[in-house]
Amino acid sequence: MxxxxxxxxxxxTPLDPAVLEVMLPFLTSKFGNPHSASHAYGWETEAAIDVARAQVSSLIKAQEPNEIYFTSGATEANNLAIKGTMQAYGRERPHMVTVNTEHKCVLETMRYCESMGFSLTVVPVNAKGLVEIDSLEKAITNKTAIVSVMAVQNEIGTIQDIKTIATLAHSKGALFHTDAAQGFGKIPLDVQDMTIDLMSISGHKIYGPKGVGALYVKKGVRLVSQIHGGTQEDGLRAGTQAPALCAGLGMAASLAETSxxxxxxxxxxxxxxxxxxxxxxxxxxxxxxxxxxxxxxxxxxxxxxxxxxxxxxxxxxxxxxxxxxxxxxxxxxxxxxxxxxxxxxxxxxxxxxxxxxxxxxxxxxxxxxxxxxxxxxxxxx
Missing domain, CATH: 3.90.1150.10 (Aspartate Aminotransferase, domain 1)
Structure with a gap:
């Protein structure tokens, strides 16, 4: 209006004009399937996705671009991170920990896992919206597979102490996941320094397109795929990639890194x-x-x-x-x-x-x- x-x-967020400019060729002349490996139409869209992967990787200081897996958004990334972890590690470590102010897609995914036989502890926050480290420490056990705490809360904007929480999770042998939909591109996030294992990312929160996001998966972390039917995204997420959306997310990440x-x-x-x-x-x-x-x-x-x-x-x-x-x-x-x-x-x-x-x-x-x-x-x- x-x-x-x-x-x-x-x-x-509104689409940044620079993002739209990068996307447009892949909605018109550069229409190739990035998985078509026998001709130039496929090669150029595959190359664009590789560039976008590197741009997202650079913003969060990942060790290598191949740790970035494109999804339809942060909700899918959260589902893949949590369900994928529990299916991979849940037999030996059947427990999950999160916070009561998490986005519903994290809370409901964990409750779904709970309905499948895993156990869940939801830790309350204080009056400022911050989780107390002592309370979190008591909740994590040697049976905890994953601790998930949002980087920036979507309703009240509070920033959690992600580095300390990740260190605490690792001290008990658990993986640490953060829903960074509201933090990605807005606050400094260094997955290596903060020792983050899994990070969910959204495109439309940082002036990129809707319908695209990503999951950072630290090298060596095992996940069970949730979408089957192809070998795309290194076998972790089947389905033809959307070059325009991936390119848009990549450019949005690049703009955020510089500004x-x-x-x-x-x-x-x-x-x-x-x-x-x-x-x-x-x-x-x-x-x-x-x-x-x-x-x-x-x-x-x-x-x-x-x-x-x-x-x-x-x-x-x-x-x-x-x-x-x-x-x-x-x-x-x-x-x-x-x-x-x-x-x-x-x-x-x-x-x-x-x-x-x-x-x-x-x-x-x-x-x-x-x-x-x-x-x-x-x-x-």
Whole structure:
């Protein structure tokens, strides 16, 4: 919508024009099947996928590009990481550990595995949305196959201490997996330094296309394939690869690698401008989750004393959300905010504002004016 201010960058991000430019040839003239090994049409699309694999690998500092496996998105990558691990290692190590603020595709995949006979421990977070290391340590045993903790929480933006958690998992002989859909390309992620075994990646969260993601699998880690029917992706994920989508993800990763630091500084400024203005307009405002250990583009806030639905109804000119896009429509309220043990009043009046690459200073100022108008209409100013 041309007249709408877009502040929902956690749900999805607009496609970067540079990404589209790279993708277009593979939607038109370069249409070959990358698995056609006998002619140039196949060779050029296979080469493009190799370039994309290297670009994704470079951003997360993987040891080699072949540790990157393309998927349809982070949800598939999470399923492959968790189910694949349990099928490969679960006989000797039938236990899984995760955190209660994980994305539903992690929680539900682990619960599916639990229904198949494996055991699961879900560790709570504290009031800031961070998992306590002592609690996690108690949960992991010598029968734990996998520990899965999200790098950046999708609703409240909290950044977990991934390196420490990975070290803890390894001390008990478990693999460490992180759903990095919201962290990939936004915060520094070095899989070798952080000793990450498995990392799930999404394209449309970093100005790339929807329908593509990747799973980083550390060399030597065994997974059982979840999609059968071909030898693609080194036999781990059957199905014809989509060169346009892979090329788009690769370019998005490359752009993120060169702009991450400057973007972080610029977006932090916009976040501070917006938050300070909203606090001045409505001093009772509460920030949900840690403000320090947080991706700066995520601002989850509550307006105590205001009906959240009525507030959103008066902010139609701003694209925002009241929680995860994947949980949109839920009548029970955010399970993530409930996990922070927030009172019902704060949960029901919460909004998530997502600032991104294409958000401007002007957008923020216009958004502030819309909030001012909405609060006036509700009799709160």
């Amino acid at each position: 041309a007249n709408s201010i877009y502040l929902d960058n956690q749900a999805t 991450m630091i400057t973007e972080h500084t610029r977006i932090r400024h916009l976040q501070e401008t917006l938050l300070n203005a909203l606090i001045n307009l409505y001093p009772p405002l509460v920030v949900n989750g840690s403000l320090d250990e947080r991706w700066v583009g995520n601002l989850n806030i509550s307006f105590p004393g205001i009906n959240g639905d009525r507030l959103i109804a008066n902010l139609r000119a701003i694209a925002l959300s009241s929680g995860s896009a994947c949980s949109s429509g839920s009548a029970t309220g955010s399970f993530v905010l409930k996990a922070l043990d927030l009172p019902k009043e704060l949960i029901s009046s919460s909004l998530r504002l997502g600032i991104g690459r294409f958000t401007t200073e002007e957008d923020i100022q216009i958004a502030i004016e819309h909030f001012k108008s909405a609060l006036e209409k509700l009799g709160k100013l």
